[in-house]
Amino acid sequence: QVELQQWGAGLLKPSETLSLTCVVHGESFNNHNWTWIRQPPGKGLEWIGEINHSGSTNYNPSLKSRVTMSVDTSKNQFSLTLISMTAADTAVYYCARGRGVVVYDYWGQGNLVTVSS
Amino acid sequence: DIQMTQSPSSLSASVGDRVTITCQASQDISNSLNWYQQKPGKAPKVLIYDASSLEAGVPARFRGSGAGTHFTFTITFLQPEDVATYYCQQYDSFPRTFGQGTKLEI
Numbered sequence: 001q002v003e004l005q006q007w008g009a010g011l012l013k014p015s016e017t018l019s020l021t022c023v024v025h026g027e028s029f030n031n032h033n034w035t036w037i038r039q040p041p042g043k044g045l046e047w048i049g050e051i052n053h054s055g056s057t058n059y060n061p062s063l064k065s066r067v068t069m070s071v072d073t074s075k076n077q078f079s080l081t082l083i084s085m086t087a088a089d090t091a092v093y094y095c096a097r098g099r100g101v102v103v104y105d106y107w108g109q110g111n112l113v114t115v116s117s
Numbered sequence: 118d119i120q121m122t123q124s125p126s127s128l129s130a131s132v133g134d135r136v137t138i139t140c141q142a143s144q145d146i147s148n149s150l151n152w153y154q155q156k157p158g159k160a161p162k163v164l165i166y167d168a169s170s171l172e173a174g175v176p177a178r179f180r181g182s183g184a185g186t187h188f189t190f191t192i193t194f195l196q197p198e199d200v201a202t203y204y205c206q207q208y209d210s211f212p213r214t215f216g217q218g219t220k221l222e223i
Contacts, residue, residue: 047214104161
């Protein structure tokens with residue numbers, strides 16, 4: 001049974017850095033791409049980017065200057081770092097598995113990240 | 118970026134109804150489209166992939182069709198548990214983009 005479990009800080013001040021980690025249970029980390037998606041409260045879904053087991057990434061150009069993704073295959077986990085957070089980055093952040101790269105079929109539970117002074 | 122435009126943004130229907138949501142892509146994306154269902158407080162769940170393929174374990178009352186720039190998502194016999202917001206998502210090119218969502222009420 002595939003399960004994604006994510007964690008990270010939930011309350012940040014403006015200009016601080018977001019760090020989230022997602023661990024993958026029940027699945028070989030090497031078979032798929034691993035993705036971060038966010039959802040501002042009451043709004044739609046925004047794709048942040050993806051990473052594969054070798055560390056190859058694709059980022060959303062709207063966030064590219066502030067985003068870094070990394071993997072630790074020994075721990076079956078991947079991480080998201082987003083610098084210079086503002087109130088506009090307040091959202092629920094999800095990690096997800098990209099089956100065949102393109103179908104997001106398993107998701108983490110989501111982390112609400114609030115940016116407020 | 119490829120823009121995905123869903124319509125309607127919300128709709129209300131009755132149990133047993135047939136419900137249709139459309140998704141228009143700003144350029145040709147072939148069949149590179151998924152549909153997701155999201156219930157309040159939950160992560161999205163994939164229902165349809167490759168525009169018309171039913172995800173394993175998803176009831177057959179959910180259907181997808183279309184190609185190119187115009188796509189349709191249909192629930193053929195609406196059930197109370199189908200109350201949710203539905204999103205289309207393209208994977209033809211980066212960045213992956215979602216429609217704005219369609220909120221379905223009963």
